[in-house]
Amino acid sequence: MTRAGSGWNRSRSRRLARGGRAAAGGGGLWLACERDHDILKMNFNFIKVRRRPLLQQARISPARRTRTQTRPPVGGLWGPSLLSPHRSNPRRILPLALALALGAPPFAWAEPTDVGAMPAPSADAPTDPAPPVVQADAIAVEDQRLRPAEIYQDTPVETEILDAETLESLPGITLVDVLDAIPGLRITEQVQGQRGAVRIDGLLPEYTELLVDGQRYAGENDEANDAGDLLFADVERIEILRGPQSLRYSPRAMGGVINVLTPAPPTDGLFVRGRFGAGDQEQLTADATGAWGNASTGGRLTISHYQIGGFDPPDANSGDPDDGLGSPFGKGSTYRTTDVYGTFVARPSDALTLTTRAGYRLRDDALATGDGPVTARRERERWLLSQKARAQLTDATALLGTFTFSLETTESTVGRAFELVDDRERLELAVEHLLEWGPTTHVVTLGADLETNAIRVDERPVTLGTGDVYRPDDVDRRFHRAGFYGLVESDLTSWLATEVGLRRQIHEAFAPAWLPQAAILVTAWRWDEERALKLRLTAGRGVRYPSLRDVFQPPAPQVGATYFLAGSEDLLPEKVWAVRGGFEVDPTRWLSVSAMGFHSETKRFIRAQYDGLDIQVDERVIPADPLLCPVLPAFCVDQVSPVVAPVYENRNLDDLESWGVEARLELRPHERIELQLGYTWNRTRVVDSNVLFDELPNSPRHVANGRIRVELPVTDTVVTVRGQWRDRAILEGSGTGLVSFALDAESNTAFDLDLRLQQPLERWLGAKLVLFADVNNVTDNRVIDSYVVRGRSFFLGLRGEFD
Numbered sequence: 001m002t003r004a005g006s007g008w009n010r011s012r013s014r015r016l017a018r019g020g021r022a023a024a025g026g027g028g029l030w031l032a033c034e035r036d037h038d039i040l041k042m043n044f045n046f047i048k049v050r051r052r053p054l055l056q057q058a059r060i061s062p063a064r065r066t067r068t069q070t071r072p073p074v075g076g077l078w079g080p081s082l083l084s085p086h087r088s089n090p091r092r093i094l095p096l097a098l099a100l101a102l103g104a105p106p107f108a109w110a111e112p113t114d115v116g117a118m119p120a121p122s123a124d125a126p127t128d129p130a131p132p133v134v135q136a137d138a139i140a141v142e143d144q145r146l147r148p149a150e151i152y153q154d155t156p157v158e159t160e161i162l163d164a165e166t167l168e169s170l171p172g173i174t175l176v177d178v179l180d181a182i183p184g185l186r187i188t189e190q191v192q193g194q195r196g197a198v199r200i201d202g203l204l205p206e207y208t209e210l211l212v213d214g215q216r217y218a219g220e221n222d223e224a225n226d227a228g229d230l231l232f233a234d235v236e237r238i239e240i241l242r243g244p245q246s247l248r249y250s251p252r253a254m255g256g257v258i259n260v261l262t263p264a265p266p267t268d269g270l271f272v273r274g275r276f277g278a279g280d281q282e283q284l285t286a287d288a289t290g291a292w293g294n295a296s297t298g299g300r301l302t303i304s305h306y307q308i309g310g311f312d313p314p315d316a317n318s319g320d321p322d323d324g325l326g327s328p329f330g331k332g333s334t335y336r337t338t339d340v341y342g343t344f345v346a347r348p349s350d351a352l353t354l355t356t357r358a359g360y361r362l363r364d365d366a367l368a369t370g371d372g373p374v375t376a377r378r379e380r381e382r383w384l385l386s387q388k389a390r391a392q393l394t395d396a397t398a399l400l401g402t403f404t405f406s407l408e409t410t411e412s413t414v415g416r417a418f419e420l421v422d423d424r425e426r427l428e429l430a431v432e433h434l435l436e437w438g439p440t441t442h443v444v445t446l447g448a449d450l451e452t453n454a455i456r457v458d459e460r461p462v463t464l465g466t467g468d469v470y471r472p473d474d475v476d477r478r479f480h481r482a483g484f485y486g487l488v489e490s491d492l493t494s495w496l497a498t499e500v501g502l503r504r505q506i507h508e509a510f511a512p513a514w515l516p517q518a519a520i521l522v523t524a525w526r527w528d529e530e531r532a533l534k535l536r537l538t539a540g541r542g543v544r545y546p547s548l549r550d551v552f553q554p555p556a557p558q559v560g561a562t563y564f565l566a567g568s569e570d571l572l573p574e575k576v577w578a579v580r581g582g583f584e585v586d587p588t589r590w591l592s593v594s595a596m597g598f599h600s601e602t603k604r605f606i607r608a609q610y611d612g613l614d615i616q617v618d619e620r621v622i623p624a625d626p627l628l629c630p631v632l633p634a635f636c637v638d639q640v641s642p643v644v645a646p647v648y649e650n651r652n653l654d655d656l657e658s659w660g661v662e663a664r665l666e667l668r669p670h671e672r673i674e675l676q677l678g679y680t681w682n683r684t685r686v687v688d689s690n691v692l693f694d695e696l697p698n699s700p701r702h703v704a705n706g707r708i709r710v711e712l713p714v715t716d717t718v719v720t721v722r723g724q725w726r727d728r729a730i731l732e733g734s735g736t737g738l739v740s741f742a743l744d745a746e747s748n749t750a751f752d753l754d755l756r757l758q759q760p761l762e763r764w765l766g767a768k769l770v771l772f773a774d775v776n777n778v779t780d781n782r783v784i785d786s787y788v789v790r791g792r793s794f795f796l797g798l799r800g801e802f803d
Helices: 014-018 054-058 090-103 164-169 175-179 548-552
Strands: 029-033 038-042 046-049 107-109 139-142 158-163 185-188 197-200 208-212 237-242 256-261 269-279 284-293 297-309 334-349 352-368 374-392 397-412 418-437 440-459 475-493 496-507 513-526 532-544 556-558 563-566 574-588 591-622 639-670 673-687 702-711 718-726 730-732 742-746 750-760 768-776 793-802
Touching: 158 164, 164 237, 164 750, 175 185, 197 208, 440 548, 475 548, 563 591
Parallel strands: 208 256, 563 639
Antiparallel strands: 029 038, 046 107, 046 139, 158 237, 185 197, 237 256, 269 284, 269 793, 284 297, 297 334, 334 352, 352 374, 374 397, 397 418, 418 440, 440 475, 475 496, 496 513, 513 532, 532 574, 556 563, 574 591, 591 639, 639 673, 673 702, 702 718, 718 750, 730 742, 750 768, 768 793
């Protein structure tokens, strides 16, 4: 895993703000302050100074939640400490850091300094009075040595970071493509609906929270987010948090959180970035970002467009069950998205930061049979506005507040015509306080979130399979809810860190719930700055309240009107508990190995059940038959036969249990070579199932992942190859993964291989341009999910940036 930002050690900058001892890299930067003189020891070649206000160092955005702690001394829980703990005085470190930050240019080459050759200060030399304590900018160090192979950040919660460099080297141009083949993540590309429903630890997609800059970006409220609907342009990094996260994010974030983070506006002028590419299967993407800012204000605006053609039709004559499954998309179908997303930051004072975010998204699904024409379409428009304020009340206390408003309108003629409006307002407040008691450090957070959301549905009459007319009631309902939580993050010793908290969730229509959560990181042994053995354990409880659509939605078409899904006012909340634990060991600087086990149980699992109602979606004409006409007069003329689709209703039916093991290996034998391997074993069991199967469809027990990245010398060409092998899995015909639609068949084993070639052109053209080419599904594998997926595809693109 590649570290975030400009240096793998940036995540530990908060300790500098707290006055702790600073250590970057394996001794890459060491600052020590003595009473008589300051010593600056450097064994790196490149210094990059990145400006960041100190108040932001002290507490990185709550969306990130990455502990920024200094590595403890050599030793640990089971090993003696070879270095005595030393807590430096911040009044001595900060002036030195400030002098280095202000005295060095933004990009400065520094020769290694021989500390032993430095002259000792003279006893007669005059001593200047101590300089005043001021705020210093963060210093990010880029070490030219091999970065350590470390899978997760030094946090109790497993936090994996994919930085911009890693994202640009991965095959694919959407977030679905990027998340595919990451160990422990299961991506289900549902035919109509989610293009990328994400499951973690075997939990349902509803328990994975997908965010952009810490807030919900798109998708119906309280339902499974769609990774295909998230912004994936001008991305600084992606953070993947595994395990229960119900305190800060939502009471249902039990599988984990995937947070897409965009860069902050610049503070030193103008910046422009763009990308364009095209491929077969009618693929096209184009995005552009413009940003400008100074020390007090700044803004960033991104415009992005993506489209792709429909799926190939299945092979109905094939005896393979994978090839015989249907797909409503024909070659004439088209999927298009357009995003406009902007960020504006104002800093009226050193203690106050205001961040405004606004976005617009249009998603257009045009459905056709075969080559067309388009016979039905569904359009979704979503508006987003968010205002965030952060006030540094004291050196140790900060107040945060965020108000978010979103409005989504869906107009559909798929199966039948209707219009649905979904709006959401959310207010989040939190107080963060830093406590230092002797050798221990604690960050106490008290927060509350108040939320209201509503749906309004305007429908038209529908003809039933019996010929009767069904007039569904229009819907105009609203839910109110609130959550209150407390969280304590503690560095108790040099080898023990914890996160413990409790949430009280209140809902106007359902019973309240207490949701505890705890995470522990034990550094059982540390050989040196890079080599360590770390143990983690995360556990918690969550609840998923039925959404307004689960409860009140009238029959809505799914999978191109293959079936309809209706709400039920008798639903009860799902309750889930989950635990995740294991180890990570770094025996050398260039090798890291991790193994984690997980187990979860979901009570009153909500799934669909046929309710006995059929809706007419089409008509089929049966031509007259001259041979049967003399016998059956009805065949003397054309006959019109209705085409109907069943209606399923959400019900609390079963309990779901999931358990498994996730193992990972990261290898960096050379600064130009990176290798990742992963294996996941996952077993799901539906308790007391009233259908034929007791296991979730589309859930293979064995999945193996691999990725290798090689940067060639001289030309700096980057070649990335990744692959994923999946075991057999139960098939189902809807693309939802629900037991209700399971088929009496299993998929074949599958192997999917992707390739990206990336060529920087700056060496020859003098501009920051990069040419990239993708070959997705090199093996032309069409057996990944329970329906026919796209075959091999090609894509060619160009991106560049200017400042």
